[in-house]
Amino acid sequence: MIPENLKYSKEHEWVKVEGETALVGITHHAQDALGDLVYIELPKVGAKLSSMQEFGVAESVKTVSTLYCPVGGEVVAVNEELKAKPEIVNEDPYEKGWMLKVKMSSPAEAGILLSAKEYGALLAK
Amino acid sequence: MKQTPLHRNHLLLKAKMVEFGGWEMPLSYAGIISEHQAVRTSAGLFDIGHMGQIKVSGSDAFSSLQLLTCNNLSLLSPYKGQYSVLCNERGGTIDDLFIYQLPDYFFVVANASNTEKVLNWLRSRVTPYTQIDHLEETNAALSLQGPKAAAVLQPLCNTDITGIKRNLSMRITVKGVPVLVTKTGYTGEDGFEFFFEKAGAKQLWEGLIDKGAIPCGLGARDTLRLEAGLPLYGHEYNDETSPLEVGYKWAVKMDKGDFIGKEALQKMEREGLPQKLFGLVFDSKVIPRQGFSVFKDVGEKEPIGTVTSGTFSPTLKRPIAMAFLKNYRENPKEVYVKIRDVLAKAEVIALPFYKK
Structure with a gap:
């Protein structure tokens, strides 16, 4: 359940690097720990984020969790579908459940994030 | 952490387990929302083995409990139960309880997180002719809730259960397991609660699921009770809030004689609730x-x-x-x-x- 082609943060976000842009979402482990999601607050397109800055919150029935953006840059798109259907993140956290598209200010930042193997080891602890 | 006899069954169903009141309990199986809907539309099954089961017996059992609780025990008769509240002298709440009058003793169900506190409170205040026994070593409990609860239960017992009205209890056998069944719950739906010896837990749990009951965890238990406006200790109730503030004046019987907290509660009523x-x-x-x-x-x-x-x-x-x-x-x-x-x-x- 940990895709090899993604990078991960210790806060359980994933990053998919595509040249200078990156897609950001939360991991399967994160959505499972939160349970049924009922509201996801995302930033506006154009917002500038530094790495590991808060970009929103995910509310589940049981709890609320802050979302962090593992890479710095400008938000160029957000997943509008999640506004009406936050449960997409529960159903498909790595594909349809993406949250942000960020134009990275320093793409090298993504290099220091965890690999799938390292993230797997973190979860196994 | 303490575990109920159904711990293994929860793990087999891949439940998300959490700590609650010193117990390791299922938070959810398939997801809180779908479990919630199961109880509103069909029948949900909860392991409530974490709740405190207390036997109060002896020649002073009635008078001791009458002095310690807000509701009036005189309204009970054998196998009838009532919701009640243990208050402190300030009118704050020690715990809210269900008390059933059984032929030989009173059976008290307390919140898991408060059971030790309730036992200490009772033991330090009852007369020497009152015996307080905690049934934790021996007993388990289940709750079957929802519009289809009776339809799930009836085929598993040879007693007609339609005679069990709200807040009543009965000793019956379900799937071969002797239980005290009560028509109570904490979800806003009709339902039953079962109190029985641990050895029968697996048989009863699996039997009810075979008949269509959906396993539900503490997450759905919380959303269900919240929609039904039912208070929970540690949220609405605590040592400083009274049953009057919670809106449970009906459970406080000022005319029954003396009880702990009465003066404070009367003062609150006179001067206006905060x-x-x-x-x-x-x-x-x-x-x-x-x-x-x-x-x-x-x-x-x-x-x-x-x-x-x-x-x-x-x-x-x-x-x-x-x-x-x-x-x-x-x-x-x-x-x-x-x-x-x-x-x-x-x-x-x-x-x-x-x-x-």
């Missing part, structure tokens, strides 16, 4: 949680209340909360709750949010 519990219904998407401040209007600095429980209501499909409001005399129609950096407007309603 706060009262209301329901809040939100249009916003953000969800109010316990401890969030309530304001009378935008721009007000002083809160007029506090959220005690909040969640997303699967039935109303909106955020809901219970909150104590100090300005209750003004019949507030709407209030604002500070949720992180926004003030979310809420409609104030009388509880419950949901009635079947």
Whole structure:
């Protein structure tokens, strides 16, 4: 359940690097720990984020969790579908459940994030 | 952490397990919302083996309990149960309970997180002719809730269960397991609770699931009780809040004679309650949680209340909360709750949010 082609943060976000842009979402482990999601607050397109800055919150029935953006840059798109259907993140956290598209200010930042193997080891602890 | 005899069954069903009141219990199996819907539309099954089961016996059992609880035990007869509250001298709440009168003793069900406190409270206040036994070593419990609860249960027992009316109990055998069955619950639906010896737990659990009951965890138990406007210790109730503030005046029988907390509760009634519990219904998407401040209007600095429980209501499909409001005399129609950096407007309603 940990895709090899993604990078991960210790806060359980994933990053998919595509040249200078990156897609950001939360991991399967994160959505499972939160349970049924009922509201996801995302930033506006154009917002500038530094790495590991808060970009929103995910509310589940049981709890609320802050979302962090593992890479710095400008938000160029957000997943509008999640506004009406936050449960997409529960159903498909790595594909349809993406949250942000960020134009990275320093793409090298993504290099220091965890690999799938390292993230797997973190979860196994 | 303590485990119920069904621990292995929960793990087999891949339940998400959490700590609750010193017990390792299932939070959810398939997901809180689907379990919630199962109870509202069909039948859900909860392991409630974490709840405190206490036997109160001896020649002074009645008088001891009558002095310690707010409701009137004289209203009971064999196999009848009543909701009651243990208050401290200040009128604050030690715990809320269910008490059943059985032929030879009173059977008391307390909240898991309060069981030790309740045992200590009882043991240090009852007469020497009252015996308090904690049944934790021997007993387990299940709760079957929902419109199809009776249909799930009936084929498993040879007794006609339609005779068990609200708050009544009966000794029957379900799937070969002798149980005390009670027509009670904590969900706002009709349902049954079963109290029995641990050895029968697996048989009963699996038997009820075979007949269509859906396993439900503490997450759904919380959203269900919240929609039904039912208070929970540690949220609405605590050592400083009284059953009167919670809106449970019906469970406080001032005319029954003396009981612990009576003077304080009477004084509160005379002088006016400091706060009262209301329901809040939100249009916003953000969800109010316990401890969030309530304001009378935008721009007000002083809160007029506090959220005690909040969640997303699967039935109303909106955020809901219970909150104590100090300005209750003004019949507030709407209030604002500070949720992180926004003030979310809420409609104030009388509880419950949901009635079947």
